Amino acid sequence: xxKLRPMLIIIIAFVTLLTLPGCWSAKGLSSLAIxxxxxxxxxxxxxxxxxxxxxxxxxxxxxxxSEGGKSRGKAFWNATCAGETMIxxxxxxxxxxxKEPFLAHSNVIIxxxxxxxxxxxxxxxxxxxxPETQPTALILVASGRxxxxxxxxxxxxILPVQNIIKIIKGAAAIxxxxxxxxxxxxxNLMSKTTAPIAPLVTITQNGNRQNIYVSGLAVFKKDKLVxxxxxxxxxxxxxxxxxxxxxxxxxxSPEDTGNVAFEISKSKSKVTPExxxxxxxxxxxxxxxxxxxxxxxxxxxYFPVVALLEERQAEVIRQEIMAAFDKSxxxxxxxxxxxxxxxxxxxxxxxxxEDHWDEVYPRIDLVLDIKVTMRETGxxxxxxxxxx
Amino acid sequence: xxxxxxxETQFVMIITAFLQGSVLALSFNATxxxxxxxxxxxxxxxFIPVTLCYASLAxxxxxxxxxxxxxxxxxxxxxxxxxxxxxxxxxxLLALNVRDLGNFYTIQFMPETPLPFFIIVFAAVxxxxxxxxxxxxxxxxxxxxxxxxxxxxxxxxxxxxxxxISAFLPxxxxxxxEFIHGTHIITAIPLGETIMMLMFIPSLNxxxxxxxxxxxxxxxxxxxxxxxxxxxxxxxxxxxYIWSSPSLQAVRLIDIxxxxxxxxxxxxxxxxxxxxxxxxxLYYCVVLSLAQLLRLxxxxxxxxxxxxxxxxxxxxxxASTVEREATGDAHLMQASLFSLIFPPVLLLxxxxxxxxxxxxxxxxxx
Numbered sequence: 001x002x003k004l005r006p007m008l009i010i011i012i013a014f015v016t017l018l019t020l021p022g023c024w025s026a027k028g029l030s031s032l033a034i035x036x037x038x039x040x041x042x043x044x045x046x047x048x049x050x051x052x053x054x055x056x057x058x059x060x061x062x063x064x065x066s067e068g069g070k071s072r073g074k075a076f077w078n079a080t081c082a083g084e085t086m087i088x089x090x091x092x093x094x095x096x097x098x099k100e101p102f103l104a105h106s107n108v109i110i111x112x113x114x115x116x117x118x119x120x121x122x123x124x125x126x127x128x129x130x131p132e133t134q135p136t137a138l139i140l141v142a143s144g145r146x147x148x149x150x151x152x153x154x155x156x157x158i159l160p161v162q163n164i165i166k167i168i169k170g171a172a173a174i175x176x177x178x179x180x181x182x183x184x185x186x187x188n189l190m191s192k193t194t195a196p197i198a199p200l201v202t203i204t205q206n207g208n209r210q211n212i213y214v215s216g217l218a219v220f221k222k223d224k225l226v227x228x229x230x231x232x233x234x235x236x237x238x239x240x241x242x243x244x245x246x247x248x249x250x251x252x253s254p255e256d257t258g259n260v261a262f263e264i265s266k267s268k269s270k271v272t273p274e275x276x277x278x279x280x281x282x283x284x285x286x287x288x289x290x291x292x293x294x295x296x297x298x299x300x301x302y303f304p305v306v307a308l309l310e311e312r313q314a315e316v317i318r319q320e321i322m323a324a325f326d327k328s329x330x331x332x333x334x335x336x337x338x339x340x341x342x343x344x345x346x347x348x349x350x351x352x353x354e355d356h357w358d359e360v361y362p363r364i365d366l367v368l369d370i371k372v373t374m375r376e377t378g379x380x381x382x383x384x385x386x387x388x
Numbered sequence: 389x390x391x392x393x394x395x396e397t398q399f400v401m402i403i404t405a406f407l408q409g410s411v412l413a414l415s416f417n418a419t420x421x422x423x424x425x426x427x428x429x430x431x432x433x434x435f436i437p438v439t440l441c442y443a444s445l446a447x448x449x450x451x452x453x454x455x456x457x458x459x460x461x462x463x464x465x466x467x468x469x470x471x472x473x474x475x476x477x478x479x480x481l482l483a484l485n486v487r488d489l490g491n492f493y494t495i496q497f498m499p500e501t502p503l504p505f506f507i508i509v510f511a512a513v514x515x516x517x518x519x520x521x522x523x524x525x526x527x528x529x530x531x532x533x534x535x536x537x538x539x540x541x542x543x544x545x546x547x548x549x550x551x552x553i554s555a556f557l558p559x560x561x562x563x564x565x566e567f568i569h570g571t572h573i574i575t576a577i578p579l580g581e582t583i584m585m586l587m588f589i590p591s592l593n594x595x596x597x598x599x600x601x602x603x604x605x606x607x608x609x610x611x612x613x614x615x616x617x618x619x620x621x622x623x624x625x626x627x628x629y630i631w632s633s634p635s636l637q638a639v640r641l642i643d644i645x646x647x648x649x650x651x652x653x654x655x656x657x658x659x660x661x662x663x664x665x666x667x668x669x670l671y672y673c674v675v676l677s678l679a680q681l682l683r684l685x686x687x688x689x690x691x692x693x694x695x696x697x698x699x700x701x702x703x704x705x706x707a708s709t710v711e712r713e714a715t716g717d718a719h720l721m722q723a724s725l726f727s728l729i730f731p732p733v734l735l736l737x738x739x740x741x742x743x744x745x746x747x748x749x750x751x752x753x754x
Contacts (some may be wrong), residue, residue: 129498134640186626190630191626
């Protein structure tokens, strides 16, 4: 027995070495159809989904060599599949190319306009339940068909989806809209009152070329698309939620002879609810710091006009917030999440408000307290004009 | 028969690591939702007297484990009956936990791999750990305790920007009935399972400061439970209770500059380590208790058969995760019986019968 022991260990080691390494569900790159983005449109009948699935062609997606990549053809392929369920439609891909769709890199989900108005909830379950999909995938709403958006090629990126991701992340940095992931969207959807939002993407025609343009936010009620916010209204929403990071505020110069542009350097907000005599009052406090970056007039920016400039900027912010609120009141969609804020702070009074929140919401009194502080004025201190 | 010496620090670590086994990936958010952290606190406070009762039993019958205690308190027949029931309970816990780990893999990471594969491989490692003995496990405890104490703060830090305090509002919104239910789950399932500590009493160096040590272990374990439930609620908000593993879902949201993403694997690894520790301890409890019932000199011959029974049991006990959820309340009642009701009753009877008889006892331990 003593002598057998080393032999036994060696045999066991060999058996384990031969059986355990490697993965059960190992998938080679060549057998996978890597899905980068999914566009969801309404199919022929009401229940049917029409998916546009963007699949990478790994051989074409390599960085083009010196002779240029143009001649090599597209690095992606958009498969169009129909089905009653998401999984059913996606599996259709296998029928077309014999490869298994791999969803771990599907970073963009686009809802077509027609589909979004009929309700998107039925597709979300798939993305949340599947272990391959990521909860950080971006959600977008197309102004037209989602499939068309995925077809727009870009000069800068090999894949249309990569281009869309870049645009979204870049423009969100200048507070044009908010990055919405599946997780954010679901969270809003599961709230009793908050209306989910998602960036709105359109196609612009520039001569022969089509370009992707992302601007504004689509507004959902429950899970149905009901309207959209324009750029101004979008920033109004972002001021309140404290999501403004950067961006420009344009006002007229102190003597109204031109324009002055300010770059936002910092902004924070605080929302406090109040219930008085059965009326809901929301106090919104915004504190912003800006830097002067450009002026088109020759007005002197000196200390006495600072207060005026700050007040004019505050007025811009005030108008944007009111525009956003008026739009949401018109749609009676609580994009600000005021319902949640009231519920969280006044759970007792909420009971009576919950049922008719749709009627209460448009009649909320907003009390705005906005303060803008001007900090720097750039490299010049005097107006650029001939001495008088 | 029980040849192992566990120091006081190791004892604390065993309890903490055992509790942490339930923490990293599993969660108890389903009933109490965003009030879970309150349920954890309430459960902890309610469990303190139960721990005191365990410690008091251990002190009274120093040198005896749970099986020997029940026999000393209730006499050979009733005592053996209770011992047999405890063996069964530990076996059920072992099977449940092994199944949980297997399901964790098949649901979250490798849906195409058959469940038995994970369960058998995992149980084999646990069997080896039990074979080499409790002393080795106790020494490993110090290392295992560190894992959650690194992973939890690390993930919380990376998720800090996604947290919102308003997710906890309004405080105490869960209906009282559900809050009690949630607290009951916390008390009986993760905390109550520490009844297994009574199986190690003979291996301890000293039982003098056992009250303090048991409470300390409980405290560290609860801190992890609390930290995880606070992190999950703050990060996930309204969706926290829909996930099979909220922790994993929260960590999936980590996205630091597109580079540091998909850290759920980190939780997966940590969870596997902690479950290994927990399952090995439960495995040890099953074989030790049965060995004592059967009056064996050593428990090693039981390791293989018990392992096979546990694997089979874990495979057949629930057909699906839905069934598992549906039988949750039945398990809750069973767990309450063994961890919350029997020990105080045993202590009460011991007090009434004035056990242990000092003379008799000193003879026995010599």
